Amino acid sequence: MIWAGGIAPRFYPRFSPGIFDDISREIHIFGKNLIAMDKAPGQKFKVKHNSPLLDYLYEIFPQQSKKGVKACLYDERVVLNGKLVTAYDQPLWEGDNLLILPKGVAMARQVGKEAKEGLGQAGVKILYEDEYLLVVDKASGIPVVSQRRRQIVPDLGKRMDKGEKASVGAHEGELSVYGMLSSYVKEVGRAKSQAAKGPKEYHPWRVWVVHRLDRDTSGLLVFAKDEKTKEALQGSWDTSVYKRGYTAILEGAPEPRSGKIVSYLKENEKSFMVTSSRTDNGGKKSITNYKVIKTNGRYSLTAFELETGRKNQIRVHASSELGCPVAGDSKYGARTNPLRRLALHAGRLSFRHPFTGEVMDFTSPLPKAFSAITFDANERG
Secondary structure, eight states: OOOOSSOOOTOOOOHHHHHHHHHGGGGGGTTTTOOOOOOOOOOEEEOOEEEHHHHHHHHHHHTOOHHHHHHHHHHOOEETTEOOOOTTTTTTTTTTTEEEOOHHHHHHHHHHHHHHHHHHTEEEEEEESSSSSEEOOOOTTTSSOOOOOOOOOOTTTTTTHHHHHHTTTTSSOOOOOHHHHHHHHHHHHHHHHSSSSSSOOOOOOEEOOOOOOOOOOOEEEEEEHHHHHHHHHHHHHHHHHHEEEEEEESSSSSSEEEEEEEEEEEEEEEOOEEEEESSSSSSEEEEEEEEEEEEEEEEEEEEEEEOOOOOHHHHHHHIIIIIBBBBOGGGGGOOOOTTTOOOEEOOOOOEEEETOOEEEEHHHHHHHGGGGSSSOTTTTT
């Protein structure tokens, strides 16, 4: 997160001083991110008296037309105490810090906005972004990294229509979360670099994979923006990740309704199937906690929390240890596919930021497809 500096008058929170040296790398602002006003390019003003925002802008830009002044708000170029503002009647108080961003910065932000919308259309939603990492929510059916030789790197500034989305995977190459995010950071990075003044620094403009979800599993993922962040996250993954929560619809009703599964998981190099053994078979020790939330006998909505993160861990434990495979998982014995997809969703991820030390907690709601199975109120596990 980017923190803003400066005086904090009433009605505005106090912020810590800016912590990043290069504001040009953080020109586009998403979600709760703030602009470090002491580092940002543009015209800076100290508000001299209380006033509605638009009236004050007319006052400090007497030579500009009213239409031109309003355009500053429409283009999201006005920053008040570190936050972008657009309302004409936004109250200003004596001592407030006001910043008018250059047109190039606004254009860079628009590129970022359009690229982000393009990602959403393609099934990848950005939940959080800072200079180190990205947290995204992916749809089912999109691989984290393509297994094909060529990956499609889309123009995210161009919205995908239904035909393009339907054709994903029907080509020699295919869309992947990695490919789309690499395209995203490249487009946004180039736009920010062009908008920034001063010498241009080389930047690879790509992302690094930190962990993975199966192609047909939806939910939360973390990507690093540089190799140092990737190594920091992976090197401390077991200790810095506090919660990895999943929800699945299982065939049948597990007995007991809750518990802890401990086994050793080993992958067959030829079939790529993962097998589970309660005794050490040379595989990796794997621990899964589960609890049935609701059941109708035929299907059970079940919550899982991982203590380890092995390939296909929940899918194998559900099938081999509980005898209740994830619906839609024909690879591990499911006989039905009521959601027309794997009924597994990574809905909770909590971890400590490798550099700021902040505990980051993210949730993703169950996809609408999960409503295909109904559970009565009295059918709780």
